[in-house]
Amino acid sequence: MGKGAIRIFFVTDIHGSNVCYRKFLNALKAYNVDVGILLGDLTGKMLIPLVERQGGGWETTFMGHHTEINTQEELTQLKKTIEMVGYYWVHLTPDEFQSYKADSKKLDLLFNQLMLQRLKEWTALADERLVGTTYKVYMAPGNDDHLEVDQVIEDSAAIVNCNTKNVMVGDHEMITFSYSNPTPWNTPREKPDEELEPMLEELISLVQDKSSAIFNFHAPPYGYALDLAPELTADLIQAADRKIHVGSRAVAKMIEKYQPLIGLHGHIHESRGAQKLKRTLTINPGSEYSEGILKGAVIVLEKGKVKDYIFTTG
Amino acid sequence: MSEMAFARKASGLVRGLSFIDAFGVGFMNQGLTPSMWVMISLGLGVYTGGNLIIATILSVIFCGIGFSLVWGILGGSMPRSGGEYIYNSRIISPLIGIAESFGNAFVWIMWIYVLAPWVVDPGLVMTFQFLGLQSWADFCTQPIALFLIASLMNLTAMLFLLFGLKVFAKVQKVIMVLGMIGCLVILLVFSFSSNEEFIQAWNGMAVQYESLDHSAFLETARAAMEEAGDVLPTTWNWFDTLGVMVAGSWLFAYSYCITFIAGEVKRPDKTIILGNLFAVIVPGVFMLWLAIALYNTVGFEFLSATAWVDNMGESLPGYTFPFPPHFVGLAAIIAQNKVLVFLMGFSFVLFALWWVALSHLAFPRILFAWGMDRMGPKWFADIHPRWATPVKNLILGFCLGEIGIALYVLWQNPTMTGLSVTGLEIVSVWGVTAVAALLFPYTGKVKNIWNASPYKSWKFLGIPAVVIGAVVNLIYLVILFYFFIVMPDLEGLAMSSLALYLVIWLIGVLWYFYWKARNKAAGVDISMTYGELPPD
Numbered sequence: 075m076g077k078g079a080i081r082i083f084f085v086t087d088i089h090g091s092n093v094c095y096r097k098f099l100n101a102l103k104a105y106n107v108d109v110g111i112l113l114g115d116l117t118g119k120m121l122i123p124l125v126e127r128q129g130g131g132w133e134t135t136f137m138g139h140h141t142e143i144n145t146q147e148e149l150t151q152l153k154k155t156i157e158m159v160g161y162y163w164v165h166l167t168p169d170e171f172q173s174y175k176a177d178s179k180k181l182d183l184l185f186n187q188l189m190l191q192r193l194k195e196w197t198a199l200a201d202e203r204l205v206g207t208t209y210k211v212y213m214a215p216g217n218d219d220h221l222e223v224d225q226v227i228e229d230s231a232a233i234v235n236c237n238t239k240n241v242m243v244g245d246h247e248m249i250t251f252s253y254s255n256p257t258p259w260n261t262p263r264e265k266p267d268e269e270l271e272p273m274l275e276e277l278i279s280l281v282q283d284k285s286s287a288i289f290n291f292h293a294p295p296y297g298y299a300l301d302l303a304p305e306l307t308a309d310l311i312q313a314a315d316r317k318i319h320v321g322s323r324a325v326a327k328m329i330e331k332y333q334p335l336i337g338l339h340g341h342i343h344e345s346r347g348a349q350k351l352k353r354t355l356t357i358n359p360g361s362e363y364s365e366g367i368l369k370g371a372v373i374v375l376e377k378g379k380v381k382d383y384i385f386t387t388g
Numbered sequence: 389m390s391e392m393a394f395a396r397k398a399s400g401l402v403r404g405l406s407f408i409d410a411f412g413v414g415f416m417n418q419g420l421t422p423s424m425w426v427m428i429s430l431g432l433g434v435y436t437g438g439n440l441i442i443a444t445i446l447s448v449i450f451c452g453i454g455f456s457l458v459w460g461i462l463g464g465s466m467p468r469s470g471g472e473y474i475y476n477s478r479i480i481s482p483l484i485g486i487a488e489s490f491g492n493a494f495v496w497i498m499w500i501y502v503l504a505p506w507v508v509d510p511g512l513v514m515t516f517q518f519l520g521l522q523s524w525a526d527f528c529t530q531p532i533a534l535f536l537i538a539s540l541m542n543l544t545a546m547l548f549l550l551f552g553l554k555v556f557a558k559v560q561k562v563i564m565v566l567g568m569i570g571c572l573v574i575l576l577v578f579s580f581s582s583n584e585e586f587i588q589a590w591n592g593m594a595v596q597y598e599s600l601d602h603s604a605f606l607e608t609a610r611a612a613m614e615e616a617g618d619v620l621p622t623t624w625n626w627f628d629t630l631g632v633m634v635a636g637s638w639l640f641a642y643s644y645c646i647t648f649i650a651g652e653v654k655r656p657d658k659t660i661i662l663g664n665l666f667a668v669i670v671p672g673v674f675m676l677w678l679a680i681a682l683y684n685t686v687g688f689e690f691l692s693a694t695a696w697v698d699n700m701g702e703s704l705p706g707y708t709f710p711f712p713p714h715f716v717g718l719a720a721i722i723a724q725n726k727v728l729v730f731l732m733g734f735s736f737v738l739f740a741l742w743w744v745a746l747s748h749l750a751f752p753r754i755l756f757a758w759g760m761d762r763m764g765p766k767w768f769a770d771i772h773p774r775w776a777t778p779v780k781n782l783i784l785g786f787c788l789g790e791i792g793i794a795l796y797v798l799w800q801n802p803t804m805t806g807l808s809v810t811g812l813e814i815v816s817v818w819g820v821t822a823v824a825a826l827l828f829p830y831t832g833k834v835k836n837i838w839n840a841s842p843y844k845s846w847k848f849l850g851i852p853a854v855v856i857g858a859v860v861n862l863i864y865l866v867i868l869f870y871f872f873i874v875m876p877d878l879e880g881l882a883m884s885s886l887a888l889y890l891v892i893w894l895i896g897v898l899w900y901f902y903w904k905a906r907n908k909a910a911g912v913d914i915s916m917t918y919g920e921l922p923p924d
């Protein structure tokens with residue numbers, strides 16, 4: 075690798091997967107990179123209650139199966155698997171389970187508590203492993219992440235919260251934006267494209283040299299190959315036989331207008347790929363967090379250009 | 389017990405392909421009517437002492453257990469749409485994965501150039517013959533016409549995929565329904581005809597075309613077989629019954645195509661395995677029905693004689709019927725109604741055409757997976773933004789298919805070439821994937837995937853179900869490969885096929901090392917694509 079080259083490992087959408095996060099930290103050395111970028115979504119989507127049974131043991135529903143746990147070994151293994159797929163677990167009595175089931179606000183609070191707790195564990199692990207090393211690690215939330223997530227990342231000693239900031243990655247300026255255009259799930263960080271556009275313009279105005287910049291936008295640009303997802307029916311079931319563009323028109327407009335060096339995106343897990351938009355290389359590494367598989371992209375920058383890139387599955 | 393899990397509002401998909409969709413892909417890749425023809429004319433035509441009923445039952449048992457468990461469990465544990473390349477490269481090694489995948493990509497191209505001509509001959513040819521359009525049928529057998537019409541079929545099949553899966557799914561439903569209706573007509577014709585009625589219909593047509601009557605055909609066929617060094621058996625034997633299973637694999641071993649849509653099915657843990665199972669059982673029921681009806685209406689000895697004559701491809705002296713005595717032809721002798729014979733012949737055309745379409749479904753997706761892993765040029769991973777399909781890969785598959793079709797129509801024994809493709813699948817695709825399944829529970833680098841697999845607790849006598857499936861699958865494959873090698877009509881072809889397989893594997897290995905070196909020169913270590921990162 076030539077002088078002045080920089081190697082970036084880019085990952086998105088690990089959705090609470092402990093295994094994927096640990097793999098991300100280990101990948102910095104394994105892939106011999108200088109910079110790690112972990113973009114949102116960072117938090118998980120499911121909470122698995124381990125409900126006490128009369129006479130001992132626990133029961134729950136995991137991966138659609140009613141599961142009974144009888145021994146501590148089984149319990150330990152199940153908790154590990156739950157964490158691997160990005161879910162959260164909690165011990166509950168049958169009465170507590172019914173109480174959470176009946177009270178969605180109470181359940182939201184529990185979810186939030188568990189999400190932030192896991193994120194704190196993650197940043198603590200990064201602080202333990204990365205402080206004193208030469209690795210530079212950037213992290214930012216995505217549209218699925220609650221607003222409190224920013225502060226947890228901000229509190230880390232080793233990780234830089236790059237959300238809505240202009241940071242330097244080697245000789246390249248990098249700006250990051252966590253919001254997406256509206257989704258059918260009404261997630262915490264989403265706005266119509268008309269509202270996203272001025273927000274993006276303001277963020278981009280921070281960049282001095284746009285032609286060598288990295289635009290780290292969670293939502294992929296609308297109308298290209300990185301935002302194709304199966305069409306959904308009204309009840310959010312995948313129509314399956316038809317893929318449609320679901321990316322952000324505002325993001326597409328900004329990339330077409332400013333033509334940065336690279337656009338790094340996520341959000342659409344099944345639309346892993348790379349595509350050139352005029353002079354901009356856009357990348358979506360996709361995600362398979364639920365299987366504990368860390369999907370990413372290693373990007374080699376040299377002399378102000380993209381020398382090469384490769385998708386990884388680790 | 390109600391669901392004991394909480395979900396929050398977060399973006400994500402509920403997978404949408406149903407059991408019926410998954411079954412449809414698997415079932416259509418079994419190619420109902422043409423595969424029945426292969427099992428009878430190529431299988432029974434070579435192993436004339438084979439018992440179709442027993443061969444069918446054994447095949448359904450072996451494939452129902454072996455393929456369903458191997459491909460269902462691997463697909464359900466790693467529900468992605470990249471095919472077996474994912475499983476083999478992760479469980480065994482990247483080198484084996486790419487070499488096997490290279491073989492499979494070649495297999496899909498072979499299917500295009502074998503099956504596109506089959507749409508024409510015997511497909512369209514038999515349909516025209518049944519309708520009395522002999523000059524049209526003769527035209528279709530001319531090499532140039534065969535090439536042009538097969539090319540048109542190749543193009544049509546590719547276009548079904550070019551504009552997205554919505555078009556593909558709609559057309560598949562129409563073809564599946566029409567194809568099954570045609571096949572049901574064949575079954576009903578045999579089911580409602582007695583042996584006496586069949587002989588009467590045969591003799592009536594013999595008079596019409598001044599051909600051999602029923603008994604004369606049998607005697608002439610017996611004499612021709614003895615002259616060729618064969619004996620027309622009067623009853624079945626185990627050796628030939630197992631031998632028939634080689635050609636029978638076309639009807640039972642191809643549901644694995646579901647793996648190419650595994651990333652999109654609902655409840656993949658159940659859907660993939662059940663889709664595979666039913667895509668074996670349903671053709672099994674059809675074939676069992678056909679076999680029973682054929683033995684009842686046509687008789688064992690006469691059926692073996694007609695299969696042998698059809699497989700030889702040369703007209704029996706004195707046999708002047710306008711079409712060969714394959715099983716669809718035998719049905720056409722009984723039911724001489726124009727609409728019915730059209731439906732029967734067209735069933736063959738439709739299923740054969742859809743095989744070509746499924747090749748265009750699979751081949752580009754294999755290349756796409758390579759492109760993603762940088763085991764090929766970057767454009768392998770290009771997706772057309774409007775149609776959401778790998779257009780460049782589709783065009784490449786079409787062009788390679790065209791080269792193959794041009795070579796195929798000049799081949800001396802074209803129909804048997806189809807079995808050569810099966811041989812390649814046995815030694816590479818099915819065999820390697822069965823080994824991957826055997827190793828799955830015991831391979832450290834996929835430990836996390838196995839631990840999260842919904843099949844981890846599926847055990848019989850303490851042995852994981854996936855291991856049992858792999859063993860059953862391997863036994864089946866050993867039987868197929870043995871009879872493929874000893875098949876008398878494949879003498880020469882079997883050996884040249886083996887040489888071809890070695891060359892393909894060698895090219896696959898060289899391909900792997902070429903791209904590894906090329907990427908290394910660009911500063912990228914390709915091995916990072918495959919190795920699982922340590923989670924701790």
